[in-house]
Amino acid sequence: MLIPGGNALYARNIYPWIGTILSNISSWIPFPVGDAFVILSIAWVILYPIYALIHPKKKFGKALGNVVEYLLWLFVWFYMAWGLNYGQPNYYQRTNTQPVAFDEQTFKDFAKRYVEALNSNYTVIETKDEEKIKTNVMAAYKLHGFNRIRYVNPQVKTMLYTPLASMVGVTGSMAPFFCEFTVNGDVQPHRFAEVYAHEYAHLQGITSEGEANFYAYIATTQSTDKGIRFSGYYGILGHVFNNAQRLLNQDDYRALYDNLRPEIKTLLEEDMAYWEAKYSEKLGKVQDYLFDLYLKFHKVEGGRKNYSEVIGLIIANEQRTMTF
16 A cells, blocks of 8 residues: 555454455355356456457457456455455564574474474374364454454355365465455365464465464464364474474484474374375476465565464564463
8 A cells, every 4th residue: 555554554444344244245155255256267367368369259359458457356356355464564563572583592492392292282183173173263363362354154165176276285275355265175184273273364364474374373272172282283393394404403403303202203204195195296386486476576575485484473472472
């Protein structure tokens, strides 16, 4: 927005109304209407000019003009419905939290506590109890005062294009045109709660992937349900070890990994094999590149690396009273 502070005003006062209206309308539709809308829009944008080109009574130039006009309206709809949230102040600015430029020792202390919590909360999760997860996540967001969207009939939806999403490594999405969030149908029960909570953060207007991971971590690890807590701790395991690889020497990194419970190591190996079997390297690289450009275009520093910034947010948050 051109008005100083306009994006913050949108995120605090305008988006909650727009999001609540769109989300509650779309929530009554049993399938992800946002997914269907995107698929049909892409099909129309591609096929309509081709139809105009081969049909003698249609003007190709006019058809292209119609397509451009449609895309411009989509652009406006995207930003009015959700996209202007990208300009809001970040977590540190909204909560007056000081960023922590954590060093090796600070990270080691955190990682030690994290592994202990992950190990102690380990439990076998065989089914997706969607109702229990929804109740817990929504209660956590409400408890911390971060529930911009007021739901009438909340429900999680499964992606229409689950196989394609798995091929490019996407576990969930936020559909901004209708303010609904979806979870990849291939997500296993032990990861469902943290993916649900992450996408729910996006629904609440959080655009940063690192912040969405952070809110999901807080919402799940503070649950009274052990399975949901484990899902939350397990959900940032990769980000912890990404940072460990960067900050720790080889011996300390190995020692940290060795401290994981054998069951968690096995689960991690099984997960890697599970997703690698579904992953397409060529499509995955294209998706990673385009999503990285998308994030950087919207001033999300670090692009896809923004996901791992959750660790800095957790450490900074530990040094202040928790307030969303």
